[in-house]
Amino acid sequence: MNVFSLTExxxxxxxSIPHAxxxxxxxxxxxxxxxxxxxxxxxxxxxxxxxxxxDMGATVISANYSRxxxxxxxPPDNAAxxxxxxxVPLCPDETFEGEEIYxxxxxxxxxxxxxxxxxxxxxxxxxxxxQIDRIKQAHGYAILYDAHSIKGELPRLFExxxxxxxxxxxxxxxxxxxxxxxxxxxxxxxxxxxxLNGRFIGGYITRHYGDPVQDVHALQMxxxxxxxxxxxxxxxxxxxxxxxxxxxxxxxxxxxxWGIATYKPLRTTA
Numbered sequence: 001m002n003v004f005s006l007t008e009x010x011x012x013x014x015x016s017i018p019h020a021x022x023x024x025x026x027x028x029x030x031x032x033x034x035x036x037x038x039x040x041x042x043x044x045x046x047x048x049x050x051x052x053x054x055d056m057g058a059t060v061i062s063a064n065y066s067r068x069x070x071x072x073x074x075p076p077d078n079a080a081x082x083x084x085x086x087x088v089p090l091c092p093d094e095t096f097e098g099e100e101i102y103x104x105x106x107x108x109x110x111x112x113x114x115x116x117x118x119x120x121x122x123x124x125x126x127x128x129x130x131q132i133d134r135i136k137q138a139h140g141y142a143i144l145y146d147a148h149s150i151k152g153e154l155p156r157l158f159e160x161x162x163x164x165x166x167x168x169x170x171x172x173x174x175x176x177x178x179x180x181x182x183x184x185x186x187x188x189x190x191x192x193x194x195x196l197n198g199r200f201i202g203g204y205i206t207r208h209y210g211d212p213v214q215d216v217h218a219l220q221m222x223x224x225x226x227x228x229x230x231x232x233x234x235x236x237x238x239x240x241x242x243x244x245x246x247x248x249x250x251x252x253x254x255x256x257x258w259g260i261a262t263y264k265p266l267r268t269t270a
Contacts, residue, residue, distance in 0.1 A: 003123040004063050011057030012139040012259050016146045018072035019043035021063040031106035035099040043149045045236045059131050070116040072124050073203035096154050141215035141263050143255050146205045152224040158199045164192035166222035168202035174210025175217035179258050186254045190247040
C-alpha cells in the first residue's frame with residue numbers, strides 16, 4: 001500500500017488530506033482494540049467530498065494509512081499543538097472519545113514510533129514539500145489547504161458544538177491576512193455556521209508549511225462531519241454533501257481568485 005495518493009494539478013492550489021486513510025498493516029491491526037478498529041476519528045470521505053477540486057486544477061495529496069498508525073498532522077518531536085488541552089500524540093493511544101486504541105501492553109514504544117515516522121510520516125511530508133516547491137516554481141507562490149473533518153460534539157476535546165466550518169490560519173501567521181479574509185467572507189455568506197481561528201487554528205501542516213513571507217500560504221479547514229455523512233455507520237450522505245460541496249467550491253475559488261489578483265500584477269511588473 002502506498003503511503004499516499006497523489007494527483008498533480010496545474011493551479012497554485014494544493015489540497016492536503018492527512019486523516020482520511022483507513023489502511024493499517026496487519027502487525028499493527030493485531031494490536032488494536034475493537035473500538036479502534038471502527039476508526040471513529042477518521043476524516044471520513046474527505047477525498048470524495050472534494051472530488052471536484054481536481055477540475056479546478058488543484059493538486060491533491062491524500063494519506064492512505066489511518067491516523068492510528070501515525071498522525072501526519074503532528075510535529076515529529078511529538079510536541080503538543082494545543083498546550084493545556086487534551087493532547088493527541090503522534091501515535092494516538094486513545095480515541096477522541098477516550099477509548100483505548102491499543103490492547104493492553106501492545107502500545108508502540110519509542111522505537112516503534114521512530115520506525116513509523118520514517119516509514120509513514122516522512123514520505124508524506126517529503127512529497128508535500130516537493131509539491132509546494134513545484135507549484136512555487138510554476139506560479140511564484142503556493143496555497144496549501146489542509147482538509148479535515150470531525151464529529152460536531154466531542155466533550156473530551158471541546159465544549160458544546162463546533163461551528164459547521166472551522167477555518168484556521170495559526171491566528172493569521174500561516175497566510176496573508178487578505179487571503180484568510182477572502183475565504184472567511186465566502187464562508188459567512190454560506191448557509192453554514194463558520195468561525196475563523198476558533199477551537200482549531202491549524203495543526204502541524206498549517207503551522208509548519210505556512211510562510212507568507214516566502215509566498216506559501218496555508219489554511220486548515222475543519223468541517224463538522226454530520227453535514228455530509230451519517231455518524232451512525234460513517235456512510236456518505238450525498239443529499240447533504242451536495243450543498244456543502246457548493247460552499248467548499250466557493251471557498252476554494254476565493255483562494256484562487258485572491259492569488260490571481262495578488263500575484264498576477266507582480267509577475268507582469270517583473
